[in-house]
Amino acid sequence: MNWDDFDAFCQVVEHGGFTAAARALDRPKSSLSASVTRLEEQLGTRLLERTTRSLRLTDAGESLYRDISKPFSQLRELAVDAIAKGAQVQGTLRIAAPYEFGAHHLAEVACKIMAQHPQLKVHIDVEHSRVPLFERNYDIVFSAIEHSFAPSSIVTRKVYSLERALFASPELLARHGVLNSPEDLNALPLLAGADDSDWEFTAADGTAAKVEVRNPRMRSGNAGVRMEAALAGLGVARITATFCTAAVQQGRLVALLPDWRCAPLRIYALLPGRRLMPAKVREFMDVLEALPTHQG
Secondary structure: OOHHHHHHHHHHHHHOOHHHHHHHHOOOHHHHHHHHHHHHHHHOOOOEEEOOOOEEEOHHHHHHHHHHHHHHHHHHHHHHHHHHHOOOOOEEEEEEEEHHHHHHHOHHHHHHHHHHOOOEEEEEEEEOOOOOOOOOOOOEEEEOOOOOOOOOOEEEEEEEEEOEEEEEOHHHHHHHOOOOOHHHHHHOOEEEOOOOOEEEEEEOOOOEEEEEOOOOOEEOOOHHHHHHHHHOOOOEEEEEHHHHHHHHHOOOOEEEOOOEEEOOEEEEEEEEOOOOOOHHHHHHHHHHHHOOOOOO
């Protein structure tokens, strides 16, 4: 009896299919399929009903998964803990992050630790929509949402507080005039993030203001798309300041309402709540938090 076949079966079920499990485990899809087929032959029963578009547990498969999934999960956890005790940073580090953060803040860290640790591979998925919470076996998920509703097995750590500002093209300002207060935004087309419902501001004297994002000219989770629309003079975008630095220096974008501070973009690192943090995760987080731009 090959216990790896039982584990492969559990992994396929937990990831919702052979393709997703193969991607998460960095194994050939054919290898997982062969493991499950071999297990079915040894047990003399079909465990999974396979179609081109879906995968469903049979009654026998559901019963087997219910009986063995917890012990195998615990064994994987113990294996991770054993690896974490070692000092060597190796294996594959899987990370997911929102585009606006990942594109400008994670590459430097990834390059630095890969240069220091030749046995380490890094996979970074940069998402334009909401990042799935460990749906694809990530080691770290960076999210702009604190996920206070996350299960107790998830550890939340605030990593970054990124300065945001309003940006528009000189051409748009020439047509509409200079903005003096957040309320003036109601007369301008807005370029909003995917989940933006309102934009919050604070003046130097502590005065707070909020502008509802009712009917934006554009809505996109991709900061690059919003910036391109702002450059084209199509509206006002709220984007992290570092993302627009070059365009501002070139005079292609102008920062608006300098006397008002936008609510920052807070980024949280969500980590599986293991008893011991794997060395590759610990190293990445240490390097990230040591960067001069870190504002956790």
